[in-house]
Amino acid sequence: MVETLRHLGESLYASSFLFTLCHVLSFMLPTVSPFSNEWITSVVFLLGIFGLIGLSELARVKLNWTPELSRKFVHVLVGLFVLMSPFLFVSNGPPVALAIIFIVVNLVAIKSKKFEGMHATKRKSYGTVYFPLAYLILCLFWWERQITFQIALLLLTFADTAAAIVGEGVRNPESYRPWRDQKTIQGTIVMALTSALLTGLGTTLFRSLAGMEPLELQLLVPLSLFVAAMATIAEAVSDSGSDNLSIPIVTAVTYDLFFESVGNGSAAVLIMWILLSFIMAQGAFSLRVLTSDGALAAFVLGVFVFGIGGWKFMIPLAVFFVLSSLLSRIGKKSKKDQRQSFGKESERDMVQVYANGGIPLILTIWWLYNPSDIIYFAYLSSVVAATADTWATEIGFFSPYVPRNIVTFRKVDSGASGGVTFLGSVGGLLGATVIAASAWFFIQDVKVLSLVVAVGFAANVFDSILGATVQASYTCGGCSKRVEVAHHCDEPATLISGSKFINNDTVNLFCTLSGGAIILLMG
Structure with missing residues (x-):
């Protein structure tokens, strides 16, 4: 514990120094481009970042820096550069262009194994690609929300780095694996504490620079804790450096959600939604409906969807x-045997949670910034599509007739993607109707709800067509069964049809996407 606190102190000291440097530089910078043309500024900006990369390579070679140390050095200095971008550029055009350039450059560098000071790590990581991707998204959607923009980048630049330094440097780490990347308890604690500190300091600093009144302590403290908690979850549940993307985006949405709730006088209601999301996620994990990472994903999903949309988003x-969880438990034993033959599990993980709930989540976040009926209709349609697909599968298991391939009409094994039955189709239509009916209190329009049911069910049919045509299908070398996963019986399976890049989760994502997109296009 003493060692953890020592590392924490060192990390916070380093973060404080860099944050103070950022404060001074930001305060001294003009609010307009130092050159007559912002694109000239962008070229200088670009050369400056390349100079930092070259400097890190030189330090790695001359000073025998480890690749991990060199990568953190680049991460922090590039983070400082992008933190200054709102003070250098009036419009977001040049920053967007710079972000795209570095996404391409870093992808090429990773594939060609160039710039080891940036990309060489002990594990496979695309963090240097996720960083500019996150910057691109922030520039596109949060450029006009300067304080939110800066807080998101502060946590990405300093809190994430502090967590990594402590997690890798502590002598006796307490490791755990919330998803795919291994984390340490010590690193997670530092991530939470540093995030809270930076959110509080950053909010105070940037509100002052913007000429705004300082935030009262009774608001600043819960804001800092809320943002820190969500950012820490985003950092913990990561894969191959994806926290460089998830931390700033989750931070930005959380930050804006807090102020939206306070502005509407619904801060207490937000707390209720947070508690309800926790209870539902914990309950699903205890009942073995969700894996641990699936429960964390469901919690984040619930906080955003319930917290942003309230009852009208929460109920569907x-x-x-x-209801889908209850359906999955009916005939659980026989379903489990069939699922395992196709490489499927009854417990849903994070990927499966977002395959079904990711599009509704994105639409809910869109609604936060641009509330409109059409976005809500699209949200409802995407949930209807997910329900129709899930219920068609769960109820279709009980069909007395052999499923037919929706494209060729040939008989297929029960549970195979692309296979349909009359009972399953009726179940899908029933599920779509139930979800639409659950929104009746908010949309008392039979025509609209009927349209949502029709579109959601059509998305379910589209899901089956994709499953029968482009979804990957394999033959297991061990048991000779036809499966839908690349590894089965502890050995690689042979692809016999479809694309290896499209699995059941991808198809489910397209299902919910089509359900929402059709409504948006019609609107």
């Missing part, structure tokens, strides 16, 4: 989640 999603 909760009905889908609860």
Whole structure:
């Protein structure tokens, strides 16, 4: 514990120094481009970042820096550069162009194994690609929300780095694996504490620079804790450096959600939604409906969807989640045997949670910044599509007739993607109707709800067509069964049809995407 606190102190000291440097530089910078043309500024900006990369390579070679140390050096200095971008550029055009350039450059560098000071790590990581991708998204959607923009980058630049330094440097780490990347308890604690500190300091600093009144302590403290908690979850549940993307985006949405709730006088209601999301996620994990990472994903999903949309967003999603979970437990033994033959598990993981709930989540976040009926209709349609697909599968298991391939009409094994039955189709239509009915209190329009049911069910049919045509299908070398996963019986399976890049989760994502997109296009 003493060692952890020592590392924490060192990390916070380093973060404080760099943050102070950023404060001074930002305060001294003009609010307009130092050159007559912002594109000239962008070229200088670009050369400056390349200079930093070259400097890190030189330090790695001359000073015998480890690749990990060199990568952190680049991460922090590039983070400082992008933190200054709102003070250098009036429009977001040049920053967007710079972000795209570095996404391409870093992808090429990773594939060609160039710039080891940036990309060489002990594990496979695309963090240097996720960083500019996150910057691109922030520039596109949060450029006009300067304080949110800066807080998101502060946590990405300093809190994430502090967590990594402590996690890798502590002598006796307490490791755990919330998803795919291994984390340490010590690093997670530092991530949370540093995030809270930077959120509080950053909010105070940037509100002052913007000429705004300082935030009262009774608001600043819960804001800092809320943002820190969500950012820490985003950092913990990561894969191959994806926290460089998830931390700033989750931070930005959380930050804006807090102020939206406070502005509407619904801060207490937000706390209720947070508690409800926790209870539902914990309950699903205890009942073995969700894996640990699936429960964390469901918690984040619930906080955002319930916290942003309230009852009108909460009820359809909760009905889908609860009733679908109950359906999955009916005939659990026989379903488990069939699922395992196709490489499927009854417990849903994070990927499966977002395959079904990711599009509704994105639409909910869109609604936060641009509330409109059409976005809500699209949200409802995407949930209807997910429900129709899930219920068609769960109820179709009980069909007395052999499923037919939706494209060729040939008989297929029960549970195979692309296979349909009359009972399963009726079940899918029933699920779509139940979700639409759950929104009746908010949309008392039979025509609109009928359209949502029709579109959601059509998305379910589209899901089956994709499953029968482009979804990957394999033959297991061990048991000779036809499966839908690349590894089965502890050995690689042979691809016999479809694309290896498209699995059941991808198809489910396209299902919910099509359900929402059709409504948006019609609107």
